[in-house]
Amino acid sequence: MDVVAGVFLVVGALFILLAAVGVVRFHDTFSRMHAAAKAPALGLLCMTIGAALAIRTAQATVVVIVITVLQLMSGTVGAHILGRSVYRRVRPDLRGPDELAEAETETSADDAAR
Amino acid sequence: MITIATILLSLAAALFMVRLFLGPTVPDRVIALDGLLMTILAAVLLSAASDDSAVSIDTVLVVALLGFIGTGVLARYIEQRGG
Numbered sequence: 096m097d098v099v100a101g102v103f104l105v106v107g108a109l110f111i112l113l114a115a116v117g118v119v120r121f122h123d124t125f126s127r128m129h130a131a132a133k134a135p136a137l138g139l140l141c142m143t144i145g146a147a148l149a150i151r152t153a154q155a156t157v158v159v160i161v162i163t164v165l166q167l168m169s170g171t172v173g174a175h176i177l178g179r180s181v182y183r184r185v186r187p188d189l190r191g192p193d194e195l196a197e198a199e200t201e202t203s204a205d206d207a208a209r
Numbered sequence: 210m211i212t213i214a215t216i217l218l219s220l221a222a223a224l225f226m227v228r229l230f231l232g233p234t235v236p237d238r239v240i241a242l243d244g245l246l247m248t249i250l251a252a253v254l255l256s257a258a259s260d261d262s263a264v265s266i267d268t269v270l271v272v273a274l275l276g277f278i279g280t281g282v283l284a285r286y287i288e289q290r291g292g
Contacts, residue, residue: 098210100210100258101210101211101214102210104210104211104214104254104255104258105210105213105214105217107214107251108213108214108215108217108218108221108251108255109217111217111218111221111244111247111248111251112217112218112220112221112224114221114244114247115220115221115222115223115224115225115228115244115248116224118224118225118228118240118241118244119224119225119227119228124234124236124237124240127228127237127240128236128240131240131241131243131244135244135247135248138247138251139247139250139251139254142250142251142254142255143254145254145258146254146255146257146258146266149257149258149259149261150257150258150261150262150263150266152263154263155257155263155266158263158266158267158269158270159266161270162266162269162270162273165270165273165274165277166250166273169273169274169276169277170277172277172281173243173276173277173280173281173284176280176281176284176285177236177239177240177280177283177284177287179284179288180236180284180285180287180288181236181287183288184287184288184291185234185235185236185287185291187234
């Protein structure tokens, strides 16, 4: 069982390292956000499973499940809030078509009308 | 196993620090800070797993909540003041 826990811990750490490499290597803010928002969620999921398998008490397992659910929800919501404010205020050079522009002008027209 | 995971997490923290110092915009630093916080969460979980104690697990919960609030506040700041 300890071997399984160790494998989960190493795989989780590897995913977090992958996210860090992505954050350093990618060359615009949205790409970096893409690396930083997804990979650590999976990494932390693996780490929590590994920790739960290593500790093996009911209390630790419950807390670990709460951490996982909380992280999966808050990570996505946080990335969404940050992405929205970057799109509206920082405006990095986008490559390819900007499919959000039309919806965004409608939203700001609605905001102005209100 | 614990040693390998510790080395990997240290490398990840160093890389996030590189991005934190390089920037170039505020959101890039927010992303790096968020990643660094994730690395800290993983490190606390790792230390809890290595000495088989559930005492420090609760810390992870608090730090995860603080990280979410911090990201939200900084995103609001960027939206109102610009990057």
